[in-house]
Every structure is written in structure tokens, then in C-alpha cells.
Amino acid sequence: MTASALDSAAATRTLPSLGAFAGRLRGRLEATEDSATAAYDRIMRRLGISIGIAGAIIGVGELPEVAEQGSYASVWWSVAAVALVFGWYPIIAVVAAVSGTKAIKFVCGCAAVSFLGALATIPLGFDMHTVDATNIWPYRLTALAVSAGVLAWSGRVTLVYLLAASASAAVATVYTVAEVTPQHIIENFLRSAGLAALFLWCGTAATGAAARVDRESAIASRRAAAQAAALARDRERARFAALIHDAVLSTLLEASRAGAESDVVRRQAERTLEQLDEYRGAERDPDLLDARSALLFLRSTVQEINPSIRFDTHTWHGFDDLRMPVHSASTIAAALSEAVRNSLRHASVAGREVRRAVTATVSAGSIRIVFSDDGAGFDLAAVSADRLGISMSILGRMRQLAGGSAFVESQPGEGTTVTLVWGGDGSR
Structure with missing residues (x-):
């Protein structure tokens, strides 16, 4: 068999396997969703996939700058910093595609905390005022880390994280950059915090809107259930009222008119008692x-x-x-x-x-x-x-x-x- 034929046969076997895997993955996605939080889960997954892919792409784009500034730093720090800053984002994309909201929150929280860890270790990898640049490369990733924090924590916690991350990035720039002025420090902080605040607002607005959709859906479902239960109760009341009118009252009326023992009235009374027993014994859950x-x-x-x-x-x-x-x-x-x-x-x-x-x-x-x-x-x-x-x-x-x-x-x-x-x- 020729090489091309072997490749064709292998591809023929692989495509059904990929199709079966996609089917299982799709079934898992559907099974892990909860109708009570459907919209929120959906937006979390989409944001998680988007942030994960964006982080991986940005990481590849930053490699030349990392290599250039790596000449001022220890090799171990450059490797560790790249792993801490970018390593979680491919994981976020995969987790968002195959798992639920809790797992997405966890890995996004790890990514945000790891970014702070990379900033905290800068004094261990750099000598003071040695980098010939306007800022150090992790500074530009603050908004990305805040975006991960949006998926991990509440809005207030993420806001605190934004301020801490922006301040840490500004301090790291002061420590590493050769020439620093007070104006440079303020501009760096405001630029970093402003861009991160935009990402925070967009992410919070998206997740908040999804949560509101779920709440309104739950309210509508409860209202529909209440209406259905009220309808069932009304039907049972009408049924019982008809039984009282058609059977009980008519039997009493016939008995009062007969004035003496009557086989017809007796049979009617027995049938009425049987109907009452059936109604009492039946399941009448509203x-x-x-x-x-x-x-x-x-x-x-x-x-x-x-x-x-x-x-x-x-x-x-x-x-x-x-x-x-x-x-x-x-x-x-x-x-x-x-x-x-x-x-x-x-x-x-x-x-x-x-x-x-x-x-x-x-x-x-x-x-x-x-x-x-x-x-x-x-x-x-x-x-x-x-x-x-x-x-x-x-x-x-x-x-x-x-x-x-x-x-x-x-x-x-x-x-x-x-x-x-x-x-x-x-x-x-």
C-alpha cells in the first residue's frame, strides 16, 4: 500500500473519531449547564474562551520584548515570569470550553494572582534602574490580568485587585527603568488603571446582564407555575362544587320530598356517598x-x-x-x-x-x-x-x-x- 493510501486510510479512521469526540464534548457541555443559570454560564464560557485565546496570542506577541528585556534580568526570572503571566491563559480557554463556571472562576483567579506574583518577584530578577525602556513588559498585561479577575471575583474585589495590580506595575516600572520622573509614574499608573477599568466595566456589565436574564427567567417560570397551580385548584373547587350541587343537594331534596323510605332515594344516596368517598380518597395535590x-x-x-x-x-x-x-x-x-x-x-x-x-x-x-x-x-x-x-x-x-x-x-x-x-x- 502506498504512503498516500495509508494517509487516506488514517484520515478516514480519524474523522469519525473526531466526530465522536465532538459529540461527547457537546453532550457534556449541555449536561453541565443549569437552566437556572443558563445565560450566566454561557457568557462565562464565552468570555473565558475569549480571554484565554487573547492571553495566548498576546504572549506570543510579547516574546520579542521579553527576550530584549531579558538581557537585563536573570534567566530564571524571565522563564518564571512568562509562565506566571501567560501560562494560565491556554488553560483558561480549555477549561471554559469543557467545564463549568466554578472551574472557570478558579483558573481565572489563579491567572490574576500569578500576575501579581510575577510583579512581586521583579526585585529578585532585576537590578535597580537598569532597564533602558519606558516600562517593563509585564506592565502592559495589567488589563489582561484584570479581565481574568472579572471572571473570578465580584466587582468590588476585582476593583481592589485593579488598583493593587496597577500600583504594583507602576512601582515595578520605578524600580527597573533607568530614567523615571514623577510625571512618568503618574502617567503609567493612570494609563494602566484606566485601560483595566474599561475591561472591568465591560466584563462586569456582560456578566451582570446575564445574571439578570437568569433572574427574570426564574421569576417568569415561578409565575407560570403559580398560575398553573391556581388553575388546578380552581378546577378542583369547581369539581367539588358540582358534586355537592348535583349529588348531595339533589339527594337531600329527593329525600325531603319522598317523606318515606324509597329505593330510588336510597340508591341515589349510596351513589352520592361513593362519589364523596372517591373524591376524598383521590390524590388532590394542588x-x-x-x-x-x-x-x-x-x-x-x-x-x-x-x-x-x-x-x-x-x-x-x-x-x-x-x-x-x-x-x-x-x-x-x-x-x-x-x-x-x-x-x-x-x-x-x-x-x-x-x-x-x-x-x-x-x-x-x-x-x-x-x-x-x-x-x-x-x-x-x-x-x-x-x-x-x-x-x-x-x-x-x-x-x-x-x-x-x-x-x-x-x-x-x-x-x-x-x-x-x-x-x-x-x-x-
């Missing part, structure tokens, strides 16, 4: 929705977004036995809402109307929701793993729900189908 309440809740969710979307229901024998927790109904409603909004945003086709429909199928212990459109469709393989709409808001939500699962099917030009399944016994 946090559980029956089939009709769950369907009404899901139908209202869709119609609030777009009243023109058709909502069909199919029931199997025993569907009245369905009891769905309010939390489960709210999760399904949130995933369904995201599917509908995605379709309205992205499925439009020029020159024709896109048809959309929801079909709900209910059995004794499960419910299946299928949303479909005949719109533009898309290539599932081309969707990035960190896209919140599909990976978290639909698939992730349902995967975290006990007894829940979800499937998305789509092809360019062939529309999209989103299937949401819930089974109360935890089966998929």
Missing part, C-alpha cells in the same frame, strides 16, 4: 395538574406567543389519570415556548406563509408534545454546542427534567420538528 389543566396551560403558553398556531390534542384510554407536577408542566412550557420563538425568528421563507402546529398526545402517565413547521429548516450538525436556544433552552431543560426527553429534527428546506416527552414514572 401542585399536580390533571390532563385537562396541563393541556390548557400548554395551549395558553403557545397562544400567548402566537394565537394563529394550531394546537391539536389526542387522548388515549386512561388519560384522566395523568397527574403532572406544576414544575414539570412549566419546564415543558418553557421548552415549547423556545421552540415556537425559534421558529418565528428563523423559519420564515420568502414568498409563502410558514405553517406551524402543535400536537399534544396524552395517555395515563405521559404526555407528548410535537411542534412542527414547514419553514426554512436548518442543519443540526452546523449548530454550535454553546447555542443556548437548542442545546439548553430545549434539549437541556428536558434532559434535566425527571422523566423528560426532547428531540429536534430538521433539514434545510424541509422544516423543523421538535418533540417533547414526559413520563411521570421517569421513563424516557
Whole structure:
């Protein structure tokens, strides 16, 4: 076999392996996200990857300056300083891509502290006033270190770090640079602190906005759950009132009219007592929705977004036995809402109307929701793993729900189908 054939065979074996690894990595990303902090986790990952890649690129760009100023310093210090200042950033990029928020915070904190460590060791590697430059090379990396601190700590802690890092960089310049003036010192501090403050503001604004999105999403979910629970309680009250009116009062009325023992009244009274026993013995948890309440809740969710979307229901024998927790109904409603909004945003086709429909199928212990459109469709393989709409808001939500699962099917030009399944016994 020729060398080119061997290379081709190796590439053929490698591509499926890479595809399988990417699939596992994507699944891990989806599994590690929490719907309660989805937006915050997403922005932390993206900022972590961006800062990590930026730090690695800047490190490569700074190597000529490091080598030039290294002639004034001990070799061990130059090597150690490069490792302390730049070594954490490739790790940050990798951790942000494959792990969660806690790990990102930890490695970013290590990067920020290591930068201070590099500044603190400058007197050990340099003689005083020996560097023929306007400042020492770590000085220019202050803003990068502050950016890492933004992901690691709260805004107040990062602000303290910014002042400490900027002051330390200015002091390091005073110690190492050959010619220093008070004006030079002040300018260095203000320039370093000002640039770092810009990065601090941008990072804090981004993470704060993501946290607010998560809070508003949680509030909306709790409101929807409360509305669903209130609807279930109202239905139970109406059901009990109907039983009292139709059975109990009518039996008492017939008994008062009969004036004597009657087989008809006796049988009616026995049946009324059986109905009361059934009602008392049945599970009447206000946090559980029956089939009709769950369907009404899901139908209202869709119609609030777009009243023109058709909502069909199919029931199997025993569907009245369905009891769905309010939390489960709210999760399904949130995933369904995201599917509908995605379709309205992205499925439009020029020159024709896109048809959309929801079909709900209910059995004794499960419910299946299928949303479909005949719109533009898309290539599932081309969707990035960190896209919140599909990976978290639909698939992730349902995967975290006990007894829940979800499937998305789509092809360019062939529309999209989103299937949401819930089974109360935890089966998929």
C-alpha cells in the first residue's frame, strides 16, 4: 500500500473519531449547564474562551520584548515570569470550553494572582534602574490580568485587585527603568488603571446582564407555575362544587320530598356517598395538574406567543389519570415556548406563509408534545454546542427534567420538528 493510501486510510479512521469526540464534548457541555443559570454560564464560557485565546496570542506577541528585556534580568526570572503571566491563559480557554463556571472562576483567579506574583518577584530578577525602556513588559498585561479577575471575583474585589495590580506595575516600572520622573509614574499608573477599568466595566456589565436574564427567567417560570397551580385548584373547587350541587343537594331534596323510605332515594344516596368517598380518597395535590389543566396551560403558553398556531390534542384510554407536577408542566412550557420563538425568528421563507402546529398526545402517565413547521429548516450538525436556544433552552431543560426527553429534527428546506416527552414514572 502506498504512503498516500495509508494517509487516506488514517484520515478516514480519524474523522469519525473526531466526530465522536465532538459529540461527547457537546453532550457534556449541555449536561453541565443549569437552566437556572443558563445565560450566566454561557457568557462565562464565552468570555473565558475569549480571554484565554487573547492571553495566548498576546504572549506570543510579547516574546520579542521579553527576550530584549531579558538581557537585563536573570534567566530564571524571565522563564518564571512568562509562565506566571501567560501560562494560565491556554488553560483558561480549555477549561471554559469543557467545564463549568466554578472551574472557570478558579483558573481565572489563579491567572490574576500569578500576575501579581510575577510583579512581586521583579526585585529578585532585576537590578535597580537598569532597564533602558519606558516600562517593563509585564506592565502592559495589567488589563489582561484584570479581565481574568472579572471572571473570578465580584466587582468590588476585582476593583481592589485593579488598583493593587496597577500600583504594583507602576512601582515595578520605578524600580527597573533607568530614567523615571514623577510625571512618568503618574502617567503609567493612570494609563494602566484606566485601560483595566474599561475591561472591568465591560466584563462586569456582560456578566451582570446575564445574571439578570437568569433572574427574570426564574421569576417568569415561578409565575407560570403559580398560575398553573391556581388553575388546578380552581378546577378542583369547581369539581367539588358540582358534586355537592348535583349529588348531595339533589339527594337531600329527593329525600325531603319522598317523606318515606324509597329505593330510588336510597340508591341515589349510596351513589352520592361513593362519589364523596372517591373524591376524598383521590390524590388532590394542588401542585399536580390533571390532563385537562396541563393541556390548557400548554395551549395558553403557545397562544400567548402566537394565537394563529394550531394546537391539536389526542387522548388515549386512561388519560384522566395523568397527574403532572406544576414544575414539570412549566419546564415543558418553557421548552415549547423556545421552540415556537425559534421558529418565528428563523423559519420564515420568502414568498409563502410558514405553517406551524402543535400536537399534544396524552395517555395515563405521559404526555407528548410535537411542534412542527414547514419553514426554512436548518442543519443540526452546523449548530454550535454553546447555542443556548437548542442545546439548553430545549434539549437541556428536558434532559434535566425527571422523566423528560426532547428531540429536534430538521433539514434545510424541509422544516423543523421538535418533540417533547414526559413520563411521570421517569421513563424516557
